[in-house]
Amino acid sequence: MQRLLASPGFVTLIGGVLVAILSVAGYFVAFRPLDKTIGYCAILPDAVGLYPGNHVTMLGMPVGTVTALSPDGAGVRVEFEVDADHPLTGQVIATTVADTLVADRNLAVLGEPGAPDWNRNTCVTRTFTPKSMTETLAAFSALADQLGGNGDPAEHSRIRDTVTAFQRATSGTGPKMNALIQDLGTALRAPDAAIGHIGALLDALGELSTSISVNWQDIKTTLLNAGPGIAFVNEVWQQVIQIVDSLLVDFPMFNDIARKYGREILGGVDDLAPYLRLLGAGVGSLKQVIDMIPALVGAFQHAINPNTGKVRLTYVAPKVALPQADADQICAAVNTVAPGRCKTSDNGLAGVDLAAIVLGSVGAR
Incomplete structure (x- = not known):
């Protein structure tokens, strides 16, 4: 070992x-x-600085890798893979980005959160690429040539004339611009005030919306029933218009009367005042006269003859209550002058036609 x-x-x-x-x-x-990945493809105008193995980014974060590049008509077909946790959704946009001018580019893709997944069998066509340094410098050179007059000696002073005209147009506006910038700086130093006002407006709008939502049924009923009321107001308003039109005619007439006879009318009213006071003082007696009017009218209720239709006044002789002995003596004397004109009864009453007796004594019939 x-x-x-x-x-x-x-x-x-x-x-x-x-x-x-x-x-x-x-x-x-x-x-x-x-790791699980999902393959996609995109058609770019060009693929300058883009190579297999470069990062695929989404909102600046690497989520995949470029796998292949191939020509496709006037553009370039770029195939790439992204993590299964970050699928492309909605309307996808693709472009190439770089941190520096000389570094390799990455493929940046952007979708719509919450939208349906992108069809993997369809390449992304909403693409664009940044301009190259050569194209940028060429565009800048073309702009400089246009500003310089494109070699035309008559146009060499174009920039100078433009600067002079701009200086002339902005002359004297420096203090106003300075004050405007200072005011803007003051507003930016305290943005919470404006935000607070906006927040208060939003809160008030929210309360108004809540109130409308809670009372919408009442508001709806009011709006539905407002039609007849508005129609009635229109009808009344038409009458008001007619009244106003008539007043336009009457007011000038009243004005003329007041100007011509105003003094006399006021004098007559002043003269009438004592009589009104006198009439007021005698209201009691006047009331008694008025109270007698129904009885007077009732006395002449038979003024028309129902048979002939002519005016007829019926007079009833007054009756006087006398002692029975006096009634007999009076009737005897009356009958002596005008036989049959006086009648007595057992209750001491004597009925005498005084009008016939008096008028007959002087020759009347």
């Missing part, structure tokens, strides 16, 4: 085995071949 452990061949064997174990462990740690 000691000879075996001390032999150079055994030490070499143990070292090789340890190197193999570490290599396998490093491969599993680095590439995780046992």
Whole structure:
């Protein structure tokens, strides 16, 4: 055993085995071949700086690896795999990004959380790539040429003239710009005030919405029953309009009367005031006269002859109660003057037609 452990061949064997174990462990740690992945493809305008093995990132975090690149018409077909824990969903966008100008690029993909999974048999076509340095410099050079007049001597002063015009247009606006920036800085130093106002508005809106939700049935009933009420208001309003239109005609007339006869009318009212006081003082006697009116009307209720339709007044002679001996004597005297005009009864009453007697004494019939 000691000879075996001390032999150079055994030490070499143990070292090789340890190197193999570490290599396998490093491969599993680095590439995780046992993890489940999902394969996708994307059609990019170009694949500059993109190679198999480059990272596939989602929101800046590595989630997969580029597996292959191949030409596809005017673009490049990029095949890649992502972890099964981060599948692509919804409308997917793909692009290439790089940390520096000289580093290899990574493939960045972005989906829609909560949307259905992306169909693996369909390549992502909503793709774009950053401009290369050559294209960027060429665009900048073209812009510089346009600003410089494209070699035209007459246009060499274009930039100078533009700067001069801008300076002339902004002359004197420095203090206002400074004040505006200071006000903006003041607002940014205390953003909680505006946020507090916005929060209060949101809270008030929430309370209003809750109140509307709780009382919606009453509000709905009110709105449904508002139609007849509004129609009634419209009808009444039309009458109000007619009244106002009539007042537009009457007011000028009243104005003319007031201007022409106002003094006389006011004088007459002043003169009438003592009579009104006198009338007020005699309300008691006036009331007695008014109370007698029904009896007077009742006395002439037979003023029309029902047979002829002509006016007829029926007068009833008054009856006077006298002692029986006096009644007999009076009736005897009356009958002497006008036979049959007076009648007596046992109860001491004498019925005499005084109007016929008085008028007959002067020749009336």
